Each structure stands twice: as C-alpha cells, then as structure tokens.
Amino acid sequence: MKIISQNSSFGGMQSVFSHDSDVNKCEMTFAVYVPPKAIQEPCPVVWYLSGLTCTHANVMDKGEYRRMASQLGLIVVCPDTSPRGNDVPDELTNWQMGKGAGFYLNATETPWSDHYQMYDYVVDELPALVSEQFRVDMSRQGIFGHSMGGHGAMTIALKNPDRFKSCSAFAPIVAPSSADWSQPAFEKYLGADEAAWRQYDACALVEDGARFAEFLIDQGKADNFLEKGLRPWLFEEAVKRTEIDLTLRMHERYDHSYYFISTFMDDHLKWHAERLG
Amino acid sequence: MKIISQNSSFGGMQSVFSHDSDVNKCEMTFAVYVPPKAIQEPCPVVWYLSGLTCTHANVMDKGEYRRMASQLGLIVVCPDTSPRGNDVPDELTNWQMGKGAGFYLNATETPWSDHYQMYDYVVDELPALVSEQFRVDMSRQGIFGHSMGGHGAMTIALKNPDRFKSCSAFAPIVAPSSADWSQPAFEKYLGADEAAWRQYDACALVEDGARFAEFLIDQGKADNFLEKGLRPWLFEEAVKRTEIDLTLRMHERYDHSYYFISTFMDDHLKWHAERLG
Numbered sequence: 001m002k003i004i005s006q007n008s009s010f011g012g013m014q015s016v017f018s019h020d021s022d023v024n025k026c027e028m029t030f031a032v033y034v035p036p037k038a039i040q041e042p043c044p045v046v047w048y049l050s051g052l053t054c055t056h057a058n059v060m061d062k063g064e065y066r067r068m069a070s071q072l073g074l075i076v077v078c079p080d081t082s083p084r085g086n087d088v089p090d091e092l093t094n095w096q097m098g099k100g101a102g103f104y105l106n107a108t109e110t111p112w113s114d115h116y117q118m119y120d121y122v123v124d125e126l127p128a129l130v131s132e133q134f135r136v137d138m139s140r141q142g143i144f145g146h147s148m149g150g151h152g153a154m155t156i157a158l159k160n161p162d163r164f165k166s167c168s169a170f171a172p173i174v175a176p177s178s179a180d181w182s183q184p185a186f187e188k189y190l191g192a193d194e195a196a197w198r199q200y201d202a203c204a205l206v207e208d209g210a211r212f213a214e215f216l217i218d219q220g221k222a223d224n225f226l227e228k229g230l231r232p233w234l235f236e237e238a239v240k241r242t243e244i245d246l247t248l249r250m251h252e253r254y255d256h257s258y259y260f261i262s263t264f265m266d267d268h269l270k271w272h273a274e275r276l277g
Numbered sequence: 278m279k280i281i282s283q284n285s286s287f288g289g290m291q292s293v294f295s296h297d298s299d300v301n302k303c304e305m306t307f308a309v310y311v312p313p314k315a316i317q318e319p320c321p322v323v324w325y326l327s328g329l330t331c332t333h334a335n336v337m338d339k340g341e342y343r344r345m346a347s348q349l350g351l352i353v354v355c356p357d358t359s360p361r362g363n364d365v366p367d368e369l370t371n372w373q374m375g376k377g378a379g380f381y382l383n384a385t386e387t388p389w390s391d392h393y394q395m396y397d398y399v400v401d402e403l404p405a406l407v408s409e410q411f412r413v414d415m416s417r418q419g420i421f422g423h424s425m426g427g428h429g430a431m432t433i434a435l436k437n438p439d440r441f442k443s444c445s446a447f448a449p450i451v452a453p454s455s456a457d458w459s460q461p462a463f464e465k466y467l468g469a470d471e472a473a474w475r476q477y478d479a480c481a482l483v484e485d486g487a488r489f490a491e492f493l494i495d496q497g498k499a500d501n502f503l504e505k506g507l508r509p510w511l512f513e514e515a516v517k518r519t520e521i522d523l524t525l526r527m528h529e530r531y532d533h534s535y536y537f538i539s540t541f542m543d544d545h546l547k548w549h550a551e552r553l554g
Contacts, residue, residue, distance in 0.1 A: 007536035008499070014536055064341045066539070222285070259284035259291055262343070 001133060004029065010070035011036040016056065023117040023125050024083035030126065031056040033066055034134060037073035044140030044276035045075040045130065046166075046269070049122065049149030049156075052181070053100045056080050059146070062258035068266045072273040075136055079122055081148065083115040097185045103176065104152030105200040107189040116189060119200070123156055123163075142166035142272035146261055147225070150217070151176050154202040154235075158210040166275035168216035168268045170261045171223055174235035175203040180228045203238040214245035216271045218264045220254030278410060281306065287347035288313040293333065300394040300402050301360040307403065308333040310343055311411060314350035319414040321553035322352040322407065323443075323546070326399065326422030326429040329458070330377045333357050336423070339535035345543045349550040352413055356399055358425065360392040374462045380453065381429030382477045384466040393466060396477070400433055400440075419443035419549035423538055424502070427494070428453050431479040431512075435487040443552035445493035445545045447538045448500055451512035452480040457505045480515040491522035493548045495541045497531030 004016040012035040021028040037043055046069075048059055056078045059065070069076050082088075082102030089111040090098035102118035131138045143164050145153035150172020157167035176182035177197045190196045198204035219232050232248055239246050254260040281293040289312040298305040314320055323346075325336055333355045336342070346353050359365075359379030366388040367375035379395035408415045420441050422430035427449020434444035453459035454474045467473045475481035496509050509525055516523050531537040 007532060007534050008497075008530040008540075009536035010540050061339050064344070064539075066536075067341070067543075220285075253285040255284060257284050259286035259343075262341075263285075263287050266344075 001129065009033070010066045012038070012066070012070050014060065014066060016060070019129060021083070021121060021125060023120040024115050026083045026085040026088055026115060028083070028121065029056055029080050031060045031078040032130070032134065033069055033076040035070045035073050035075065038075060038135045042135045042137040043073050043075050044142065044273075045077060045136045045138070046142040046144060046272045047122065047153070048076055048078045049104060049143070049145030049152040050078065050081050051145070051147030051149050052081070053095050054081050055100070058258065059261070062262060063265055064262035065265050065269060068269040072269055074269060074273060074276075075134060077126070077130055079126055082118060088115045096181045097188060101148070101185060103148060103182065103185055103189065103200065104156065105189055108196070109189060109191050112189050119156070122152065123160065140165060140276040142276055144168040144170075144268055144272065145172070146170040147230070147256065148173055148182070151202065154215065155200055155205060157212045158202060158205045159199070161212045166272045167212060168271050170264065170268070171219050171225070171230055171256055172202070172217060172232070173230055174232055175201055177201040177204060179231070181225070182229070203234050206235075206238040206242060206244065211242065211244060214247070216247045216268065218249050218251065218267070220251050220256065220260045222253050223256040223260075225256055278406065286310070287343045289315070289343070289347050291337065291343060293337070296406060298360070298398060298402060300397045302392050303360045303362040303365055305360070305398070306333055306357050308337045308355040309407070309411065310346055310353040312347045312350050312352065315352060315412045319412045320350050320352050321417030321419065321550075322354060322413045322415070323419040323421060323549045324399065324430070325353055325355045326381060326420070326426030327355065327358050328422070328424030328426050329358070330372050331358050332377070335535065336538070339539060340542055341539035342542050342546060345546040349546055351546060351550060351553075352411060354403070354407055356403055359395060365392045373458045374465060378425070378462060380425060380459065380462055380466065380477065381433065382466055385473070386466060386468050389466050396433070399429065400437065417442060417553040419553055421445040421447075421545055421549065422449070423447040424507070424533065425450055425459070428479060431492065432477050432482060434489045435479060435482045436476070438489045443549045444489060445548050447541065447545070448496050448502070448507055448533055449479070449494060449509070450507055451509055452478055454478040454481060456508070458502070459506070480511050483512075483515040483519060483521065488519065488521060491524070493524045493545065495526050495528065495544070497528050497533065497537045499530050500533040500537075502533055
C-alpha cells in the first residue's frame with residue numbers, strides 16, 4: 001500500500017492510498033477517512049461508492065462527510081469507480097462505459113473481463129486490505145453511494161445482507177438493466193443474455209427474492225437524470241409486496257450534483273451510525 | 278451579470294456569476310451562496326478571499342461553508358483572485374505573480390496597472406454589484422480569507438474599519454512585504470519604493486496606526502509555508518502595544534490545505550455571525 005496523501009481534518013486523518021489489485025489487475029487508488037475515535041477503539045466503517053466519471057476524489061473534495069464522520073466515529077472508505085491504467089480497455093468518447101464506469105459488477109465479456117471486476121474488488125479485495133491496515137470493526141459495516149454508486153451500494157447490500165448492517169443512496173440507478181445510460185454497458189460487460197444482468201440490478205434482485213432490511217434514498221426532483229436514468233419509483237414498486245422498509249425522500253429543487261449530496265450527507269451518516277451502533 | 282451555474286444547497290442557492298469589471302478591465306467570475314433566510318429579510322454578507330492559484334471555485338468546492346452559512350443566515354461571496362483573460366498580463370511559469378496572484382492591491386506599475394486593480398474590485402466594484410443584485414444588509418459585512426486571501430481580508434479590514442464589523446483569516450500572509458513568496462510580486466505591482474507597499478501589509482498598517490477591533494486567526498503548525506511565508510507571530514508582535522484584540526490559534530498537525538480550512542470553517546462563520554448580529 002502506497003501513501004498518496006495524508007491531511008489532518010476534523011481531528012482525524014484523510015488519506016489516499018494506492019495498491020496493486022489482484023482482481024482488477026492494475027493499480028487502484030482509494031480514500032480513507034479515519035476519525036479521532038479510532039485511536040481508542042476499532043470503529044465501524046461505511047463504504048461510499050461514487051458515480052459515473054468520478055474517482056475517489058470527488059466525494060473526498062465535495063462530499064462534506066468528515067465533520068459528521070469525526071463526530072460519529074465512522075471510518076469512511078471511498079474506492080475508485082473502475083480499474084485504471086494504460087493496459088485497461090476503455091471507450092474514450094463514452095463516459096458511460098469503461099474507465100469511470102465500472103458499475104460495480106464482474107465483467108464476463110472480452111475485452112472487459114480481464115480487468116473490470118469491481119464487484120469482487122469492492123466486496124472482497126478492498127475490505128480485506130482495509131481490515132488489515134486500519135482499526136476497523138468489520139462486524140459493523142454500512143454501504144452507500146451516489147447514482148451508479150447508489151446502484152452499487154444497493155445491489156451489494158441486497159447480495160450481502162449478513163455483511164452490511166445499513167445501506168443508503170443518493171439518486172441511485174435502481175434499475176440499470178433498463179436505464180438508458182447503463183443498459184448498453186451491461187450488454188458489453190455481461191453479454192446479451194439479460195438473465196445475467198439481474199444480479200446487478202436492485203429492482204430485479206428484489207423481484208428474484210433478495211432481501212435487505214431497510215434503505216434510505218434521497219432524490220432531487222430537479223435531477224436531469226431522474227426520469228430516464230434513476231426512476232426511484234421502480235424500486236418503490238419492487239419492494240411494495242416485501243418486508244423491505246424503504247424511506248424515499250424526494251427533494252424539490254435539488255439536482256444530481258455534490259451540492260445535493262453534501263446537503264443530505266449528515267442525514268446519511270447518522271442513518272448508518274444509528275444502525276451500526 | 279451572467280449566470281454561470283446555480284445549484285440548490287442546504288436550503289439555499291449556490292450560484293456562480295460573471296460580469297464585466299470596469300476596474301480590472303476584463304470579465305470577472307464570482308460565487309455567491311444565498312441562505313434560505315434571505316427570502317424573508319436582507320442578510321449580512323461575509324466576503325471570502327482565496328489564496329494564490331485559486332479561483333472562486335476552490336472554496337466553493339472544498340470550503341464546506343454552506344451548511345453553517347445556511348444555519349446562521351449569512352450570504353457568502355467568493356471573488357476570484359485576479360483579473361483573467363487573454364488581454365491580461367501574466368507570468369506563466371510563476372504562480373506567485375499575475376493571474377491567480379492579484380494580492381488584493383491596486384497595481385501602479387506597467388504592465389500590471391492596466392488590469393490588476395483587485396483592491397478597488399473587492400472593496401468597491403463587486404460590493405456595489407452585490408448590493409444591487411441580492412438581498413444583502415450592507416450595514417453588516419464581514420471579511421475573511423485564506424493565505425493571500427487572509428492578507429487581503431486583514432488589510433482591507435484595517436483600511437476600512439467602519440465598513441466591516443468582523444474579520445478573520447486562515448493561515449494569512451501577515452507581512453507580505455518581507456515574505457519570500459510575495460515580496461517579488463509587491464515590487465513588480467507597486468515599484469521599488471517600499472513605502473508604497475505598507476498600505477497592503479497588515480503588520481505595516483498596524484505600525485502606521487491603522488486599527489481594527491479584533492481578529493481571529495487559525496494557523497496549522499504543519500503548514501509548509503509557516504516559517505517563511507506566513508509568520509503570524511509578526512502580527513502578534515505588531516498588535517501588542519495596541520488595543521487590537523487578536524485570537525491566534527495554532528493547530529498541531531494541520532497543513533495549508535482546504536482540509537485545514539474546512540475543519541475550522543464553522544468557527545469562523547460563527548465568529549462573523551456573532552459580530553454581525
């Protein structure tokens with residue numbers, strides 16, 4: 001693990017590290033905020049998954065999570081959104097595919113499958129590294145994210161309900177199999193058989209029987225991607241005849257930006273802290 | 278005034294505008310956060326001046342001021358740090374001179390004097406525009422800033438004690454006339470006669486009799502620029518035999534970055550709000 005940067009912030013430490021990823025076969029970068037409380041005792045961890053085009057840095061710069069994470073004693077880990085480097089395939093003119101658009105899945109199709117194993121990376125490889133290197137109580141994990149990262153958080157929680165005690169999302173892509181900006185990527189990463197897509201689609205997972213106790217979703221009504229890309233009402237519909245508890249808050253005037261995310265960041269961190277004990 | 282962007286945030290509105298500046302003879306960009314309280318009544322305004330290499334955007338992205346400004350009912354205006362555009366002279370390989378390094382002074386030397394009139398811009402032109410366009414109570418103004426912007430805030434407060442009711446700074450350059458990263462710029466902007474520099478040097482202003490009721494200064498002890506560039510002890514020394522009240526807080530482990538600024542942003546906004554009533 002290589003240190004890229006370390007800065008004191010709100011009494012704790014905001015760090016950026018890189019490391020060689022076995023599953024993605026490239027160097028990966030991630031950010032970790034460690035609150036001052038971690039000096040005394042192992043702290044719970046929340047994983048923040050970012051959206052299309054982002055790296056670890058967007059939420060680190062603009063997410064405004066450190067004040068509340070410091071106060072609540074939460075470790076916050078922010079992975080990158082895809083494998084990186086010159087060896088990694090990409091579609092240079094398409095921001096919805098390749099680098100910056102890993103969709104938190106394990107690609108099965110060439111040329112993507114060699115590197116794009118973001119599901120395994122976020123669920124297994126990175127947690128193993130983090131639990132080794134930081135004072136984390138791995139029995140208390142939460143996961144959240146924005147847009148493509150909201151999709152990542154929700155699908156990962158639904159597939160690992162014993163691992164994660166809490167899940168929330170800002171403007172998540174709840175049904176990427178049929179959303180205009182993700183459907184083409186799913187076909188390229190996973191092949192033409194749509195049955196293979198269902199394990200990476202929150203609505204389909206719920207239809208197929210996956211369960212997670214409760215979700216908090218915040219969504220801006222002035223979000224340009226709401227109608228075609230995000231459609232939280234599809235998830236509302238999917239959970240209706242289940243015992244899944246969904247708190248969906250629709251906010252007038254808020255868009256898809258970090259101005260929206262930072263506004264509700266405190267609420268999300270409190271949601272996780274309450275459930276992580 | 279042209280709208281560059283507008284985003285809802287913490288119940289208020291974060292906007293970026295551009296306008297033609299008469300004094301700087303170029304298009305200037307600035308950011309304004311308007312809290313929800315401004316719908317009901319005119320609100321006090323705090324001016325945030327940024328440091329070397331910055332634009333209006335750095336603090337807007339990383340300063341984390343909106344939550345507390347919303348709560349306290351403060352309008353926050355963040356100007357750019359210099360004139361901009363192809364017609365504006367610059368030293369391309371020198372980040373301590375020209376664009377991004379206006380030092381909040383009125384240049385008197387060619388080729389700089391045609392455009393670099395940042396003192397008049399920040400003290401007169403921009404406030405006139407802001408008071409016209411927003412619900413601002415101009416009888417309640419505070420000013421603060423970081424590094425070069427801390428220098429700007431302190432010198433402007435010292436020269437305009439009737440205008441500003443509050444002043445604070447993060448890691449300010451308190452004596453730019455003799456600091457390694459500002460002295461060459463002062464010579465180029467203002468000429469070789471050091472007497473002309475004193476009106477833009479907080480320590481010299483105090484020595485020459487300028488007064489302001491009280492200052493809050495936060496400074497990180499792990500700041501790489503502390504010893505040669507910032508030297509807050511010089512200001513401490515300068516105010517010793519005056520009635521100026523200085524609260525200087527030195528912080529272990531904090532550096533010069535926005536991780537430091539955002540950590541203490543709440544304290545500064547509260548400092549201003551208490552004095553602006």
